[in-house]
Amino acid sequence: MAKLPPGPRSMLLTTIRVARTPTEALLRYRERYGDPFFLPMGNGPIVATAQPALIKEMFANRDATLYGSFGFESTRALVGDHTVLMMNGAEHKRERKLLTPPFHGDRMRAYGEVMIEATRAAFAGLGVGEELNALERTTRLSLEAIVRAVFGYSERAEITAAQDAVRATLRAAKPFLLFSPKTQVAPFGLGPWATFQKHSRALDELLYEQIKRTRADNEGREDILALLVRARYEDGGGMSDGNIRDELRTLLTAGHETTAVSLAWTLYALHRHPELLARARAEVDALDEDAGPQELARLPFVGAVIDETLRRYPIVDVVFRKLLRPTTFAGYELPAGVTLCPAIVLVHRDPSIYPDPLRFDPERFMGKKPRPHEYLPFGGGNRRCIGAAFSLYESRIAIATLLRDFEFELLDGELPAVRKNIVLAPKGGVRLRLRARR
Numbered sequence: 001m002a003k004l005p006p007g008p009r010s011m012l013l014t015t016i017r018v019a020r021t022p023t024e025a026l027l028r029y030r031e032r033y034g035d036p037f038f039l040p041m042g043n044g045p046i047v048a049t050a051q052p053a054l055i056k057e058m059f060a061n062r063d064a065t066l067y068g069s070f071g072f073e074s075t076r077a078l079v080g081d082h083t084v085l086m087m088n089g090a091e092h093k094r095e096r097k098l099l100t101p102p103f104h105g106d107r108m109r110a111y112g113e114v115m116i117e118a119t120r121a122a123f124a125g126l127g128v129g130e131e132l133n134a135l136e137r138t139t140r141l142s143l144e145a146i147v148r149a150v151f152g153y154s155e156r157a158e159i160t161a162a163q164d165a166v167r168a169t170l171r172a173a174k175p176f177l178l179f180s181p182k183t184q185v186a187p188f189g190l191g192p193w194a195t196f197q198k199h200s201r202a203l204d205e206l207l208y209e210q211i212k213r214t215r216a217d218n219e220g221r222e223d224i225l226a227l228l229v230r231a232r233y234e235d236g237g238g239m240s241d242g243n244i245r246d247e248l249r250t251l252l253t254a255g256h257e258t259t260a261v262s263l264a265w266t267l268y269a270l271h272r273h274p275e276l277l278a279r280a281r282a283e284v285d286a287l288d289e290d291a292g293p294q295e296l297a298r299l300p301f302v303g304a305v306i307d308e309t310l311r312r313y314p315i316v317d318v319v320f321r322k323l324l325r326p327t328t329f330a331g332y333e334l335p336a337g338v339t340l341c342p343a344i345v346l347v348h349r350d351p352s353i354y355p356d357p358l359r360f361d362p363e364r365f366m367g368k369k370p371r372p373h374e375y376l377p378f379g380g381g382n383r384r385c386i387g388a389a390f391s392l393y394e395s396r397i398a399i400a401t402l403l404r405d406f407e408f409e410l411l412d413g414e415l416p417a418v419r420k421n422i423v424l425a426p427k428g429g430v431r432l433r434l435r436a437r438r
Contacts, residue, residue, distance in 0.1 A: 003333050005047060007038030015042040019419060022317040023345045030346060036330050039341075046339045047329065048318065050346030052353070054330055056373035058321055058340055059381030064089035067321040067340075067383075077184060077200070078173055078253055080246030084386065085254065088324065094233060096386065099247065102227040103390050110222035111149040112293025115394050118144035119401040126434045131411065135429030138263035138398075142256050143167070145394055150251055151210060152223035162210075165203040166252060172196040175421055207248055211241050224251070255387045258315045259394055261425045265313040266306055266399055268430045269360050271410035276362065280305055284403045296400035297393055304362035306395045310377035312360050315423050317345045319379040344376050345424075408432040 008014045008029065017025040018039065026048065029037050036049040049055065061067065069086040079085060084095040101107060122141035126132060147153050147162045172195045176183050186194035214221065214229050228244050239247070270277045283301045296302075321340040326333065329340065349357040353374050354364060364370075372380050378388035385391075411431040417424040 004038045005036045005332055006033040011040040011042060014039055026343050026346055044339055046341045048341040048343045050343045052373045055342045059373055065324060066327060068324045079250045082243045083246045083250040085250050098231050098233060099386055102224045103386055108393050112397060114149045115145050115397040116293055116401050119398045128434055128436060131431060131433050133429040134267045134432050135264040139260040141398060142260040146252055146256055150224045152214060152221060152225040162206055165206050168199040169203045172199045207245050208241060211244055251387060257423055259391045261315050261423050262395055263398055264426055264430045266309040268426055269309050271408060273360060281403045284400050293397050297396045299400055302400050303396055304365040307365040308360060308362040311348045314344045314348055314377055317424060318343050405438055407436040407438060409435050
């Protein structure tokens with residue numbers, strides 16, 4: 001039995017192509033080599049698939065000895081050593097169980113007003129006729145929401161200081177620094193790695209000080225940091241300051257840019273289709289003027305627009321499951337160290353699942369819930385993104401608030417998706433012009 005499926009031979013060319021134009025590269029490789037197919041990548045060997053049955057098999061597997069995290073050594077500088085993103089086995093299960101409650105159920109309602117305020121703050125100061133970059137504004141929005149709802153900052157000076165520290169750290173986290181530990185060097189204390197370390201330390205100082213404050217005074221606080229400080233493992237123990245810091249940085253890294261890009265794509269998609277924009281705005285306008293975040297988050301058509309955006313313009317192209325031991329997969333005997341890779345961009349373009357897949361059609365999600373192995377913007381299985389509900393809640397409230405408060409004109413034609421760090425963002429960021437305040 002073969003150990004690996006067919007695929008390209010050149011590691012360098014394959015890595016460059018997948019990094020630069022992931023959708024086109026994955027489509028080309030699958031057409032040429034079939035499914036599953038092998039990719040010799042610079043960060044390790046990958047076996048990719050877009051077959052829902054194989055993805056279902058992967059997501060349903062709960063064997064803690066089979067799958068592990070991917071890319072830990074290269075990304076630990078950004079998220080730390082103790083983070084659910086990089087844990088395996090029983091440790092991963094234990095940490096995930098502790099982290100899940102703050103992102104679900106009644107806890108979410110505590111963040112709704114913050115999300116409305118963050119949306120309005122990010123788009124404040126615009127004059128009628130003024131042009132703007134939607135991605136720049138939604139990045140402000142997402143960062144404001146995280147700094148307030150996750151980190152627990154409430155005073156404007158503290159919020160601004162935290163935002164500046166986060167921006168500086170993320171700007172300094174160049175993709176090549178996180179691709180391999182070999183790039184994380186600072187000769188004579190100079191260069192990009194030294195710059196990243198300087199800003200990373202400054203961010204850590206703010207986070208540790210906020211953790212210290214939260215431990216001293218946690219009464220009445222419902223932000224995620226406060227909930228993490230109060231959380232207890234099954235043995236009654238709590239998280240250390242270092243562990244909380246790592247999880248906060250993980251939430252920031254995984255949630256900041258992804259939600260911002262999703263919102264920018266949603267604004268783009270709506271304004272490319274005036275009839276859908278009119279329908280979404282009519283749904284928002286039918287609410288009472290004093291409708292709050294819960295009413296905004298429950299709008300069915302706005303929700304379907306966001307769901308279809310995540311299908312048509314997925315934020316990440318793939319998810320990963322690294323093999324900790326050899327296994328049989330799709331008839332191949334795969335060795336330990338190979339990473340199995342559900343190809344999100346290919347699944348979401350499968351015409352047998354989504355007829356006319358390039359057409360933007362929110363009706364696909366009106367009153368319908370797709371199967372988790374056929375719709376995977378947040379991954380799936382026991383490693384599905386913990387912040388998925390938070391991101392969707394924020395997106396629904398933000399889009400509904402923008403539809404209620406503003407009218408925009410799209411200045412771009414068709415926009416391709418381009419690699420922006422780990423996400424697939426609209427090229428140029430989506431240019432809009434403010435037509436009216438409502």
